Amino acid sequence: MNRNLYNEKTDEAWNKVYAKLERNGLIEQQHQHHAVGAFMKWGIACAAVLLCIIISAVYITNMRTPQMLTQRNDEASSTLVKTLEDGSVVYLAGNSSLQYPVHFQENKRNVILHGNALFDVAKNKTRPFFIDTKYATIEVVGTSFNIKSNNKVSFELSVSRGKVKVTDKKGGNNILVSVGETVMLSPHGLILRQTKAAQNGQYNNCIRFKDETLANIIRVINMASTGAKLRTVPEQASRRLTVSFSNDTPDMEAVLISEALNLRYTVNGNVITIR
Amino acid sequence: MGRFFKSYILVGLLLMYCATAMADGADRIVQMPKCKGTVYQLLEKITEKTGMMFIYDSKIINNQKRTEIKKGTYSIRLAVCEIVGNTNLDIKSIGNHILITLPVTHTAAPVRLRKRNAMCISSSREHCLTSRHASRLKQVRLAYRGRQ
Numbered sequence: 378m379n380r381n382l383y384n385e386k387t388d389e390a391w392n393k394v395y396a397k398l399e400r401n402g403l404i405e406q407q408h409q410h411h412a413v414g415a416f417m418k419w420g421i422a423c424a425a426v427l428l429c430i431i432i433s434a435v436y437i438t439n440m441r442t443p444q445m446l447t448q449r450n451d452e453a454s455s456t457l458v459k460t461l462e463d464g465s466v467v468y469l470a471g472n473s474s475l476q477y478p479v480h481f482q483e484n485k486r487n488v489i490l491h492g493n494a495l496f497d498v499a500k501n502k503t504r505p506f507f508i509d510t511k512y513a514t515i516e517v518v519g520t521s522f523n524i525k526s527n528n529k530v531s532f533e534l535s536v537s538r539g540k541v542k543v544t545d546k547k548g549g550n551n552i553l554v555s556v557g558e559t560v561m562l563s564p565h566g567l568i569l570r571q572t573k574a575a576q577n578g579q580y581n582n583c584i585r586f587k588d589e590t591l592a593n594i595i596r597v598i599n600m601a602s603t604g605a606k607l608r609t610v611p612e613q614a615s616r617r618l619t620v621s622f623s624n625d626t627p628d629m630e631a632v633l634i635s636e637a638l639n640l641r642y643t644v645n646g647n648v649i650t651i652r
Numbered sequence: 653m654g655r656f657f658k659s660y661i662l663v664g665l666l667l668m669y670c671a672t673a674m675a676d677g678a679d680r681i682v683q684m685p686k687c688k689g690t691v692y693q694l695l696e697k698i699t700e701k702t703g704m705m706f707i708y709d710s711k712i713i714n715n716q717k718r719t720e721i722k723k724g725t726y727s728i729r730l731a732v733c734e735i736v737g738n739t740n741l742d743i744k745s746i747g748n749h750i751l752i753t754l755p756v757t758h759t760a761a762p763v764r765l766r767k768r769n770a771m772c773i774s775s776s777r778e779h780c781l782t783s784r785h786a787s788r789l790k791q792v793r794l795a796y797r798g799r800q
Contacts, residue, residue: 452696587692588710619692619715621705621749629747636751637707 445489448587449474455583455621456495460593461488464499465506466600468580472527490524495580497521497600498539512562516542522554523580532562535572543567583623591616591634591651602627608650613640677704677745678729686723691715694735698728704745706732708752712741 450457453471460466461477463486469475473492481487486506498506498517508515510526513534520539526532534543536554543560544551545567552567554560559572581601586594592614595607605627616638622630631642631649642651682701687694692715695706713736721734728750729743742753 451693452700588715617710618707619710619713620707621699623705623748625747633707633746633749633751636746637753638709639753 444479445476446479447474447476450492450585452585455585455623456580457585457587458589458597460589460597461486461499463501463504463506466497466593466597468495468497468584470494470580490526492527493523493525495521495523512546513567514544514546516544530561533559535559583621585621587619588617589619590614591618591638594618594620594634595651598622598627598630605644605647605649607631607634608648610650610652613638613652677748678732678743678750679727680704681725682728682731683725684721684723684731686721688720689718691717691719691735694719694721695732698731698735702728704728704748704750706750706752712754713752 448457448459448467448469450469450471450473455471457469458466459469459475459477462479462481465486467475467477467488470493473490473494475491475494476489478487481504484504486501486504487509488507489509491511496508496517498520506517508517508524510524510532512526512532515524515534517539520536520541522534522536522538522541524532524534534541534554536556536558538556540556541554542551543554545562548566550566552560552569554569557572559570561568561570584597584601586597591609595609599606607627607630618634618637620633620637625633627649628644631651634640635642635651638651640651642649680702682698684697684701687697691713699705717737719735719737721731726734732743732750732752733739733741736752740755742751742755744751
């Protein structure tokens with residue numbers, strides 16, 4: 378009984394204290410402090426989530442944007458030949474450069490060209506090939522064509538095989554270019570005309586390969602050669618070579634490659650096999 | 653006296669011409685300016701100046717390695733060694749190409765030691781006989797023998 382009475386008095390005393398604190402606005406202040414604390418916690422949580430989203434977005438963007446490599450040909454008198462991941466061959470003229478990814482994207486193949494080059498694009502309808510130049514964008518499926526885009530000529534493209542779609546970056550107009558046709562960029566837009574002379578010859582006079590696989594070198598040599606054809610065995614196909622050829626015969630090319638890679642070659646009719 | 657002197661100069665020039673013509677392409681003299689760049693770029697400079705083109709296994713020369721060469725007169729062989737930073741290379745010419753390879757490794761052949769000649773050493777080496785047109789004719793093995 379006494380204990381209950383004691384408790385009631387204690388409660389009464391506490392109520393008085395709370396009432397007094399409330400009157401002085403001290404309870405209110407404590408509530409505000411809690412509210413600010415809660416707000417801070419939510420703010421930090423939101424910021425953390427936002428940061429995670431940003432980091433993920435940057436990571437995904439980087440994953441999707443392939444790492445680009447640059448191949449530059451500083452020597453004006455020769456052609457640097459580069460075989461891309463998909464098997465497309467680029468004959469890069471002097472004072473020109475090509476930017477290409479280590480691995481092409483799944484749905485398209487993108488490269489950037491500064492200067493002149495001859496492209497022999499590997500056919501792949503599901504992965505169109507795009508070439509970005511200063512003045513125009515070129516879309517191809519599988520073909521061979523020559524591009525001039527340097528200080529002398531703003532843009533010129535000649536097709537030797539297949540069809541190419543050229544889009545004027547400035548005007549936005551596009552044009553389809555077929556075999557034997559050349560498209561030029563004039564102040565009035567894209568102009569189509571018949572190709573005057575074969576464009577490919579100039580690229581085959583002096584060709585250079587830098588750290589290129591034997592299989593790719595042989596493929597390019599055979600594309601240009603009308604005489605004997607070179608072959609290699611699968612075990613040697615991935616060996617890399619740095620070499621220049623200047624109107625050399627396939628026999629001489631076989632001798633040089635064999636000497637450089639310490640291999641032997643055999644001649645069987647029109648086929649020279651390096652093994 | 654003047655005539656005699658002139659003929660000496662002519663003979664001298666002729667001898668110099670013959671020596672140049674007979675020298676291996678890799679011994680040709682090249683005047684190099686001071687330049688920096690990748691190994692590939694500097695070898696390209698030699699090609700530009702001499703017309704000699706290079707061929708090598710990409711495994712033995714790192715094309716991307718940055719290097720430099722001092723201004724001066726070099727034989728192609730020496731310039732290549734300077735640029736690549738490796739003097740242990742076999743450099744020879746085939747036509748208008750400079751072939752760079754690793755030296756052929758010596759393989760020890762088994763040899764019967766005689767009591768009298770216990771310190772006799774022997775080694776053999778694979779050689780390729782090549783024709784004037786650089787095509788391989790025959791593979792031969794040469795053995796060297798002597799006292800240490």
